[in-house]
Amino acid sequence: MLGPVLETLIGGLLTGVLYALVALGFVLIFKASGVFNFAQGAMVLFAALSVARLSEMMPLVVAVALSVVIMIVLAYAIEFLVLRRLVNQEGIILFMATLGIAYFLEGFGETVWGSNIYKINLGIPKEPMFFFESVFPGGLLIDREEVAAAVGCAVLVAALAIFFQVTRVGRALRAVADDHQAAQSVGIPLNTIWLIVWAVSGIVAIAAGMVWGSKLGVQFSISLVALKALPVLILGGLTSIPGAIVGGLIIGAGEKLAEVLLGPLLVRWFDLAGGGIENWFAYMLALVFLLFRPQGLFGERIIERI
Amino acid sequence: MMLKLVGIAVAAAVGGVAFAAPALAQNEQFIPALVYRTGAYAPNGVPFANGIADYYKLVNARDNGINGVKIVTEECEFGYATDRGVECYERLKKNGPTGAAYVIPLSTGVTFALTEKTTTDKIPIISMGYGRSESRDGSVFQWNFPLLGTYWTASDIIVQHIAKKEVGLDKLKGKKIALVYHDSPYGKEPIALLTERAKLHGFETMFLPVTHPGVEQKATWLQIRQNRPDYVLLWGWGVMNSTSIKEAVAVGYARDKMYGVWWSGAEPDVRPAEAGATGYNAVTLQHTAGQFKLHEDLKKHVYDKNQGSAKWDETGEILYVRGLINAMLGVEAIRTAQARFGNKPMTGEQVRWGLENLNISAQRITQLGFDGVMKPIKVSCADHEGARTGRIQTWDGKNWKITSDWYESDDKVIAPMVKDAAAKYAAEKKIAPGCLTN
Numbered sequence: 001m002l003g004p005v006l007e008t009l010i011g012g013l014l015t016g017v018l019y020a021l022v023a024l025g026f027v028l029i030f031k032a033s034g035v036f037n038f039a040q041g042a043m044v045l046f047a048a049l050s051v052a053r054l055s056e057m058m059p060l061v062v063a064v065a066l067s068v069v070i071m072i073v074l075a076y077a078i079e080f081l082v083l084r085r086l087v088n089q090e091g092i093i094l095f096m097a098t099l100g101i102a103y104f105l106e107g108f109g110e111t112v113w114g115s116n117i118y119k120i121n122l123g124i125p126k127e128p129m130f131f132f133e134s135v136f137p138g139g140l141l142i143d144r145e146e147v148a149a150a151v152g153c154a155v156l157v158a159a160l161a162i163f164f165q166v167t168r169v170g171r172a173l174r175a176v177a178d179d180h181q182a183a184q185s186v187g188i189p190l191n192t193i194w195l196i197v198w199a200v201s202g203i204v205a206i207a208a209g210m211v212w213g214s215k216l217g218v219q220f221s222i223s224l225v226a227l228k229a230l231p232v233l234i235l236g237g238l239t240s241i242p243g244a245i246v247g248g249l250i251i252g253a254g255e256k257l258a259e260v261l262l263g264p265l266l267v268r269w270f271d272l273a274g275g276g277i278e279n280w281f282a283y284m285l286a287l288v289f290l291l292f293r294p295q296g297l298f299g300e301r302i303i304e305r306i
Numbered sequence: 307m308m309l310k311l312v313g314i315a316v317a318a319a320v321g322g323v324a325f326a327a328p329a330l331a332q333n334e335q336f337i338p339a340l341v342y343r344t345g346a347y348a349p350n351g352v353p354f355a356n357g358i359a360d361y362y363k364l365v366n367a368r369d370n371g372i373n374g375v376k377i378v379t380e381e382c383e384f385g386y387a388t389d390r391g392v393e394c395y396e397r398l399k400k401n402g403p404t405g406a407a408y409v410i411p412l413s414t415g416v417t418f419a420l421t422e423k424t425t426t427d428k429i430p431i432i433s434m435g436y437g438r439s440e441s442r443d444g445s446v447f448q449w450n451f452p453l454l455g456t457y458w459t460a461s462d463i464i465v466q467h468i469a470k471k472e473v474g475l476d477k478l479k480g481k482k483i484a485l486v487y488h489d490s491p492y493g494k495e496p497i498a499l500l501t502e503r504a505k506l507h508g509f510e511t512m513f514l515p516v517t518h519p520g521v522e523q524k525a526t527w528l529q530i531r532q533n534r535p536d537y538v539l540l541w542g543w544g545v546m547n548s549t550s551i552k553e554a555v556a557v558g559y560a561r562d563k564m565y566g567v568w569w570s571g572a573e574p575d576v577r578p579a580e581a582g583a584t585g586y587n588a589v590t591l592q593h594t595a596g597q598f599k600l601h602e603d604l605k606k607h608v609y610d611k612n613q614g615s616a617k618w619d620e621t622g623e624i625l626y627v628r629g630l631i632n633a634m635l636g637v638e639a640i641r642t643a644q645a646r647f648g649n650k651p652m653t654g655e656q657v658r659w660g661l662e663n664l665n666i667s668a669q670r671i672t673q674l675g676f677d678g679v680m681k682p683i684k685v686s687c688a689d690h691e692g693a694r695t696g697r698i699q700t701w702d703g704k705n706w707k708i709t710s711d712w713y714e715s716d717d718k719v720i721a722p723m724v725k726d727a728a729a730k731y732a733a734e735k736k737i738a739p740g741c742l743t744n
Binding site for chain 1 (some may be wrong): 532
């Protein structure tokens with residue numbers, strides 16, 4: 001019994017890293033602009049489609065580089081056409097704008113790149129690895145692709161942490177995140193900062209899109225993976241990069257363990273008709289956290305004095 | 307790419323004119339097309355929709371319509387969402403001089419939702435290879451036509467094939483068969499048949515639901531790895547299928563122990579998994595992939611005139627071929643109805659009669675250009691399925707290959723199940739069973 005539980009736990013944690021990768025895009029934009037970017041999933045899809053279709057015509061490295069350019073152009077278009085006109089508007093207005101961007105990107109992406117399932121081949125062997133075969137019958141299974149994704153994610157997070165903490169632009173980003181108007185008053189160019197943060201978020205979307213695209217094939221459903229980032233954000237807090245990582249790990253491990261261990265028991269005990277529980281279990285877990293810690297595990301506590 | 311973008315912009319600008327429904331003349335037969343060319347299920351929805359559209363174009367171009375009655379169709383995009391599918395049906399059902407001839411939902415969910423509506427509207431549903439399995443009983447489901455096979459037929463054929471591999475149905479005793487299914491009415495359909503067969507032969511079942519759209523299956527496949535079933539049946543659609551095969555590779559489950567339903571056995575299901583899908587099997591809805599005699603006419607009358615909906619190379623793919631077959635059955639039902647009611651546009655009620663009296667012989671199949679693709683079909687009030695045969699095909703890494711003889715589902719098992727389920731439905735909906743004469 002220990003073997004299967006451990007295997008599920010490890011698999012869940014590795015999947016959690018992939019969720020964290022998507023959640024990271026949300027956190028970056030929220031930190032810098034206070035915008036909850038509902039279009040993050042669509043950005044992941046758009047980025048993955050760009051890499052997949054371009055890599056059919058050129059080497060993968062060139063396709064990725066070109067996709068980075070595309071995402072920067074997209075960031076500029078979003079900043080120029082949407083955000084610039086909505087500075088200092090209510091958060092809900094900005095949120096609604098991202099909702100529009102999401103639907104536009106999904107439809108436009110499919111129109112330009114097509115709606116088939118496309119491939120991204122990262123060259124990682126698909127066959128699983130087995131460890132401790134002498135301890136557990138059949139060994140402990142580890143997915144190579146997910147391990148590679150976890151390593152990639154760790155590198156990306158480290159790079160982002162350095163960018164935010166050490167560089168001048170990073171400090172400016174944090175200043176904008178604290179207060180748009182105060183940041184503007186000390187000469188921080190808000191539009192440039194927003195452009196940078198959307199572009200960085202676009203690059204994170206490329207990383208997430210490549211990992212998910214390699215795992216699932218690139219097609220529309222990738223944008224729905226963003227829904228899995230929502231409980232991660234509730235849990236980890238909207239403003240914390242470590243929160244996105246820890247939240248991802250908890251959600252990933254929690255939902256997989258629930259599906260494998262709790263699901264069959266619920267069906268048996270209550271004579272249920274059956275049904276996958278991992279999707280709603282993640283939200284329930286997040287909801288329970290929300291009741292006790294509304295700001296999330298690592299989010300900033302909001303104190304307003306009257 | 308630039309040209310494509312300019313093209314999109316121009317199309318958007320003139321779209322209102324280009325896609326406006328044409329004014330219908332009195333000698334035209336309207337057939338609605340519920341399609342999903344966008345969204346999570348588009349990779350499977352697009353080739354099927356293309357096959358249907360191209361067959362109608364061929365009949366119009368080559369034969370000047372059905373006995374001189376031109377086919378007019380209009381697509382409505384519903385993204386495989388049941389509510390939007392019903393909306394599409396409502397919007398299109400009264401089009402044309404005689405209303406919709408029939409409706410092809412390509413969705414078990416929409417088929418369930420329309421079953422009662424179409425009874426009132428008097429429009430038949432052709433759910434070829436899907437829908438409620440008990441809807442083959444035409445005395446209760448007078449307007450439903452699950453032609454060529456239901457899910458009980460599909461799962462029964464797979465069980466028969468597994469039994470043949472194990473050298474006898476009695477050898478299934480003690481075996482474990484898992485079903486990985488789309489957690490929807492569609493995915494749940496084979497559960498009743500498998501439960502019944504498990505009781506008869508003593509094998510163990512394991513039902514593993516996957517929630518829409520099916521991109522998260524890690525936990526499901528870890529359970530498979532831990533429980534080690536002897537065989538896995540796959541009842542997926544869209545991206546769920548390729549994800550299942552990829553996850554099977556990731557947990558090291560043998561692909562040659564996997565059997566998909568005919569909706570889990572097309573090119574978009576196996577290609578994303580690349581070499582990992584080699585050895586994966588699926589039951590066929592009679593046909594497999596490949597071009598055949600009809601394609602000569604398609605090339606001459608449709609594709610050489612740049613009227614094709616797909617790329618020519620894609621016209622031999624499984625879902626495209628299935629679209630051709632589905633459209634052909636609908637057209638032949640209209641032709642059958644015309645033989646009785648006259649060569650004019652048919653009402654839904656008349657087409658229902660045509661469907662219930664559809665009888666396509668081997669000779670007629672040859673005439674229609676479908677030789678070697680399908681077997682004869684004969685529909686009646688008692689049997690709205692019309693035929694229940696299939697074969698097993700296996701993906702060799704590049705192509706689908708037929709790897710079994712023909713099987714026929716066992717009516718000694720299925721017929722009593724149909725009778726019970728249909729009677730239960732009739733009681734629930736207060737339907738007095740009986741055959742319609744018109």
